[in-house]
Amino acid sequence: MGAKKILHHSLWIGWKDLLEFSRSRLRLIMLVLMPLFMMLMVGFIFPSGSSISNTPIALANMDEGTFGDMLVTQLEAINSKTGMMDLSTATDFDDIKTKIQDGKISGGIIISQDFSSSLMSGKQGAITLVTDQSNPQISMIIEGVLTKTIGEMGTQMAVHKLSTTYNIPSDHTLAVIKPYNVQVKGIVPGKPNYFQFVAPGIMAMVVMMSLMTGLPHAISYEKDMGTLDGMLVAPINRFSIILGKVIAQTTRGLVQGLIILALAILIFGVVIYGNILLVIFLLLLCVFSFVGLGILITSFTENEETATMVMMTLMFPMMFLSGVFFPMQEMPWYMQDIAHCLPLTYATTALRGVMVLGAGVSAISTEIMVLIGFGTVMLLIAIPMFKKAMSK
Amino acid sequence: MNNIAIKAANLTKKFGDLAAVDHISFDVKKGEIFGFLGPNGAGKTTAIRMLCTLSRPTEGSATVAGHDIVKEDSKVREHIGLVSEKMIMYNLLTAKENLKLFGKLYNIPNDLLDKRIHEVLSLVEMEKWANHQIGTFSTGMKQRINVVRGLLNRPDILFLDEPTLGLDPQSTSEIREIIHRINIENKTTIILTTHVMVEADMLCNRVGIIDHGKIAALDIPINLKRMISKIGTTVVELDISNLTNNMVSLIQSLKCVSSVVMKDNTRIKVQAKGDDAFNDIIDTVRQNNGKIRSIINLEPTLEDVFLHITGHEVREQISNNVKMVGHGPQPRVKTRIR
Numbered sequence: 113m114g115a116k117k118i119l120h121h122s123l124w125i126g127w128k129d130l131l132e133f134s135r136s137r138l139r140l141i142m143l144v145l146m147p148l149f150m151m152l153m154v155g156f157i158f159p160s161g162s163s164i165s166n167t168p169i170a171l172a173n174m175d176e177g178t179f180g181d182m183l184v185t186q187l188e189a190i191n192s193k194t195g196m197m198d199l200s201t202a203t204d205f206d207d208i209k210t211k212i213q214d215g216k217i218s219g220g221i222i223i224s225q226d227f228s229s230s231l232m233s234g235k236q237g238a239i240t241l242v243t244d245q246s247n248p249q250i251s252m253i254i255e256g257v258l259t260k261t262i263g264e265m266g267t268q269m270a271v272h273k274l275s276t277t278y279n280i281p282s283d284h285t286l287a288v289i290k291p292y293n294v295q296v297k298g299i300v301p302g303k304p305n306y307f308q309f310v311a312p313g314i315m316a317m318v319v320m321m322s323l324m325t326g327l328p329h330a331i332s333y334e335k336d337m338g339t340l341d342g343m344l345v346a347p348i349n350r351f352s353i354i355l356g357k358v359i360a361q362t363t364r365g366l367v368q369g370l371i372i373l374a375l376a377i378l379i380f381g382v383v384i385y386g387n388i389l390l391v392i393f394l395l396l397l398c399v400f401s402f403v404g405l406g407i408l409i410t411s412f413t414e415n416e417e418t419a420t421m422v423m424m425t426l427m428f429p430m431m432f433l434s435g436v437f438f439p440m441q442e443m444p445w446y447m448q449d450i451a452h453c454l455p456l457t458y459a460t461t462a463l464r465g466v467m468v469l470g471a472g473v474s475a476i477s478t479e480i481m482v483l484i485g486f487g488t489v490m491l492l493i494a495i496p497m498f499k500k501a502m503s504k
Numbered sequence: 505m506n507n508i509a510i511k512a513a514n515l516t517k518k519f520g521d522l523a524a525v526d527h528i529s530f531d532v533k534k535g536e537i538f539g540f541l542g543p544n545g546a547g548k549t550t551a552i553r554m555l556c557t558l559s560r561p562t563e564g565s566a567t568v569a570g571h572d573i574v575k576e577d578s579k580v581r582e583h584i585g586l587v588s589e590k591m592i593m594y595n596l597l598t599a600k601e602n603l604k605l606f607g608k609l610y611n612i613p614n615d616l617l618d619k620r621i622h623e624v625l626s627l628v629e630m631e632k633w634a635n636h637q638i639g640t641f642s643t644g645m646k647q648r649i650n651v652v653r654g655l656l657n658r659p660d661i662l663f664l665d666e667p668t669l670g671l672d673p674q675s676t677s678e679i680r681e682i683i684h685r686i687n688i689e690n691k692t693t694i695i696l697t698t699h700v701m702v703e704a705d706m707l708c709n710r711v712g713i714i715d716h717g718k719i720a721a722l723d724i725p726i727n728l729k730r731m732i733s734k735i736g737t738t739v740v741e742l743d744i745s746n747l748t749n750n751m752v753s754l755i756q757s758l759k760c761v762s763s764v765v766m767k768d769n770t771r772i773k774v775q776a777k778g779d780d781a782f783n784d785i786i787d788t789v790r791q792n793n794g795k796i797r798s799i800i801n802l803e804p805t806l807e808d809v810f811l812h813i814t815g816h817e818v819r820e821q822i823s824n825n826v827k828m829v830g831h832g833p834q835p836r837v838k839t840r841i842r
Binding site: 120 | 582588589593597601606608611637
């Protein structure tokens with residue numbers, strides 16, 4: 113039987129699957145909602161460094177002099193611009209402690225009793241930041257933000273002091289106090305953004321899911337319903353059936369991948385720095401690398417429920433270990449080693465490289481090779497298995 | 505050999521230790537309607553699935569339309585049509601779309617396919633429903649489409665697995681009518697499975713009674729019925745107004761009685777052998793103060809033949825509780841894990 117006929121039959125089977133899909137309104141809605149929820153969820157639940165706003169902080173000014181009041185005024189002025197804190201007053205450490213225990217505030221600032229007198233006598237003025245240990249991530253952010261803010265206020269004060277007291281020209285004073293100037297610069301414009309980080313990963317994941325869940329589901333469902341028999345008794349090559357299903361699921365996966373891309377650009381402000389055609393090529397490569405695994409699961413599971421269970425077992429570790437949601441570098445080394453065995457890791461890395469960093473083909477050649485290799489090996493195992501399974 | 509459509513030799517299918525089909529051999533002539541008659545789980549569907557190349561035989565061989573079902577399976581598929589007990593249709597597609605898909609899988613060119621679709625739909629008077637989704641149809645309407653779907657490719661041999669299962673009496677007689685017409689008009693050889701004796705009697709030229717995976721008897725319906733009368737079996741229906749369970753078991757325990765079937769609260773159907781059978785049964789009823797309202801001497805049906813051939817074994821089956829009930833191997837116990 114010619115390859116043309118196989119393709120012809122598979123296109124009709126694919127057409128049938130897509131037609132069925134398009135007739136189900138709920139499935140069409142889910143096609144858009146699933147990626148939207150996924151983006152919203154992962155985009156907003158993870159805190160990022162600069163994202164605190166209106167965090168309740170209590171301020172205890174115990175200073176007996178005037179410098180404490182000055183600092184408070186300055187802090188309030190900065191806060192009215194940035195709106196990161198919701199400032200309230202407290203009397204002392206114990207007061208702040210009670211309020212944190214009651215969950216009324218997330219942290220506190222204490223200006224020490226001898227703040228003014230220390231400064232007047234040429235010593236450092238002590239400021240204490242009180243943190244809530246039950247919420248390590250928020251504490252870390254508050255600590256960082258407040259340290260930086262108060263540090264900058266100190267620098268400003270020093271600049272002022274130097275120029276007035278020691279008569280150093282004001283454009284030189286900063287170099288005396290802070291001789292090093294650190295600047296952060298990305299290789300592409302813009303600040304790092306969590307959506308930018310997760311969007312490529314979610315795209316790769318959705319394509320993987322549509323093949324790993326969609327394919328076994330599509331075939332085992334027809335097996336259970338008995339409709340698969342209709343195709344099996346027709347004078348068509350059995351390869352047409354699997355190819356038809358792959359065509360339908362790939363189309364669905366790609367459409368969903370592109371919906372994510374559109375949502376990311378239009379709603380979440382993600383910017384694509386690389387070649388969009390390369391992005392689409394990579395999505396197709398994802399399809400190729402997961403197709404074999406999908407067919408393999410289909411071959412050795414006898415019904416829909418078993419297929420679903422096997423898929424879930426395989427998919428969850430892949431989703432969480434492949435650096436889709438959190439950077440792989442944050443994982444312990446042994447987990448990183450496992451992640452390096454998963455094809456989704458390479459798909460995610462490659463897509464992220466192209467989309468966020470504007471990488472070209474040469475920069476992601478290793479990933480491309482791994483994906484092609486994995487896909488080929490899987491297909492070589494899966495196709496004979498499938499043919500055998502279909503003629504039990 | 506030229507007028508043989510199907511030839512099976514020692515065809516066997518085992519699921520583990522269980523032989524669902526156990527060394528069956530038979531021929532089906534071209535143009536005949538051949539029936540497999542048997543209770544659920546007798547091996548009818550498994551036999552059909554092997555002949556349709558959906559399942560590989562464990563032992564033995566068969567040729568369908570002159571081609572070996574294992575070595576030349578793709579050749580076999582070009583000559584056959586299957587109407588499965590599970591309907592081969594997609595609910596979200598319209599009747600026409602369903603037929604079109606399968607027509608395309610059978611490589612029927614576009615213009616001819618449109619003609620065929622029109623033809624088969626008019627055969628079952630479903631033309632006006634052509635563009636409606638199958639999911640909106642009644643079971644009877646669905647089954648009509650399901651049957652004609654098997655005709656799209658004008659198969660030489662059509663397999664029908666329980667074509668009237670679960671249909672109301674009207675749809676049942678319509679489907680039987682269609683099967684009859686296909687056989688006469690297209691000269692299609694038809695292999696039919698059923699557990700309804702009347703259906704086999706009405707439609708089939710020859711009937712193979714299959715039980716526990718073996719063919720227990722194979723002949724034309726009339727000869728099968730004669731088998732009973734030859735050995736002097738009588739079938740009577742008794743209507744006893746005060747029928748009790750005790751009475752039934754007493755009748756059953758009579759030497760001459762081979763089977764008793766309760767029709768309803770007052771009527772029983774009794775199969776018995778021997779010249780004195782009739783008198784013995786009536787004596788038993790009278791001795792127990794049974795009031796006989798009527799006695800009907802029945803023509804033996806295939807049902808009686810079936811009971812005669814397999815009756816005792818059916819009971820063993822229940823007590824042993826080893827053999828399965830239902831179609832095919834028993835489903836495994838499922839657990840849902842989320």
